[in-house]
Amino acid sequence: MPDLDPGPDNDVPAALTRLAASLPALDPAATTPVVLALWEGTGLAHACGAIAAAADETQDRWSRRSRNAEAVEHLLARHLTHTTAAAGQNLRLDILPAPAARPGPGDADAAVTAVLAFAGTAGPAAQAAAAAATVWDDRRSLSAWITLTTELAACWRGERPFYRLRPDTPAPPWWAATPPGPAPP
Numbered sequence: 001m002p003d004l005d006p007g008p009d010n011d012v013p014a015a016l017t018r019l020a021a022s023l024p025a026l027d028p029a030a031t032t033p034v035v036l037a038l039w040e041g042t043g044l045a046h047a048c049g050a051i052a053a054a055a056d057e058t059q060d061r062w063s064r065r066s067r068n069a070e071a072v073e074h075l076l077a078r079h080l081t082h083t084t085a086a087a088g089q090n091l092r093l094d095i096l097p098a099p100a101a102r103p104g105p106g107d108a109d110a111a112v113t114a115v116l117a118f119a120g121t122a123g124p125a126a127q128a129a130a131a132a133a134t135v136w137d138d139r140r141s142l143s144a145w146i147t148l149t150t151e152l153a154a155c156w157r158g159e160r161p162f163y164r165l166r167p168d169t170p171a172p173p174w175w176a177a178t179p180p181g182p183a184p185p
Contacts, residue, residue: 012051013107013114016044020118028128031138035085038126038145041118042080043093045152046073048111055108061158062108069115069155076148079141112156119156123149 019041026034053066077093080086103111126145133139154160
């Protein structure tokens, strides 16, 4: 697996792009590395969404899509926590520090492009791992990923405007606080 550290300049889209490019090389029969890579990708996709939303001065385009995608990201993470590969792992989606300066439109575009690349490779990686899984929980959870990665990409393309997390529901321990950036309306 590639180095996923965003580095001192906090280049989260580059880290997610590296991860997306590495997913096809993972052995689908080795469920744990696939699940951990998908987990890391979910966290980086979530951080990319925060970057895109923070760059959205009008709070109209990327912010709305980020809120919709967050519901799908939550489901993606939830499914991974139900795998036997995740048992015994201390899974938590860490929130990366906010960028020192407000991201620009180019930063938002790079972040969204990285999420779309991740969604494009994570679905097939999950499908291959689900087919090779010997445990029902792994097969079921990874199979759900196939559809959900398609939904994640659709959210970022603006095709799914109505997903929302329920704010009155307590967050599970693995779902970190709201990412840095503008508060939702």
